[in-house]
Amino acid sequence: MxxxxxxxxxxxxxxxxxxxxxxxxxxxxxxxxxxxxxxxxxxxxxxxALPAPTQPASQAPAAPGSTAASSAPPASSNAPADPAVYYAGPVTWGQVNLDLTPPAYSSTNDIMGSGPDLYNSGHVKIDIWADRGEPGRKDCETLALTTGGAEVDSLHAGSIVCGITEKGRPFRLNVKVASSNGIVTDAVVWNA
Missing domain, CATH: 1.20.5 (Single alpha-helices involved in coiled-coils or other helix-helix interfaces)
Incomplete structure (x- = not known):
């Protein structure tokens, strides 16, 4: 069965x-x-609908003695949406010219990073933003033209540096990392 x-x-x-x-x-x-x-x-x-904002990736600080700017994507893929903005993105400090897009090494008209300090080698004017909030183009331009000098020192994460390039471009640097190994910032450079 x-x-x-x-x-x-x-x-x-x-x-x-x-x-x-x-x-x-x-x-x-x-x-x-x-x-x-x-x-x-x-x-x-x-x-x-407005485009989604882009957030630059953080980068490790440059090695001591390094003179390279960030390895940001080519300008065409990092082109700012705002026509008043010349460049927006990360910058790892060595000897960098903000009048180039993307910012890159240059032996003239530039800003140099050494440890947690920034100083210029041309006619660039820089100063630390001490007020509350994030400064805009006009704020940075006014600060740089009225009190800007050749050096800012003892920067730390959270510091904001305003300045104006040799070619008259106002800029803002939001410090992400500042140590004896170097400085990493998110930069916004406006058109002159």
Whole structure:
């Protein structure tokens, strides 16, 4: 007496059903992600979507004696959205010219970093922003032209340095790292 067991469907015999179900799930998740992504952006007062802000990646300080600027992406991929901005991104300090985009090594008209200090070798004017809040273009330009000098020292994470380049471009440096090994900043350089 053998009892016949009903034939069971094995996993592989259900393969096409599983594939169809998984494909439908992936499609639904992708569609939801696109819809959420479009709706999660900022908008202006009229409801128009604004581009998401970009956050530069932090970089390790340059080795002592290093004269290289940050290895920022080429200007075309790091182009600021605001036409008044000449450059916006990270800068690792050695001997850097902010009149170049992206900022890079130069032997003239530049700012040099040495330990937690910055000083200039041309006619660049720099000063520490001591007021509350983050200064804008006009704030940095006014500070640099009225009290800017050749050196700022004893910088630390959180310091803000304002200045004006030799070619008249106001700039702001938000210090991320300042140590005996060097300085790393997020820089905004405005057009002259």
């Amino acid at each position: 053998s009892k016949e067991q009903p034939e069971r469907e094995g996993f592989w015999s259900l393969g096409h059903k599983w594939i169809t179900a998984i494909a439908a799930l992936i499609t639904a998740l992708a569609t939801a992600g696109i819809i959420v992504g479009v709706n999660s952006g900022s908008s202006d007062k009229s409801g128009n």
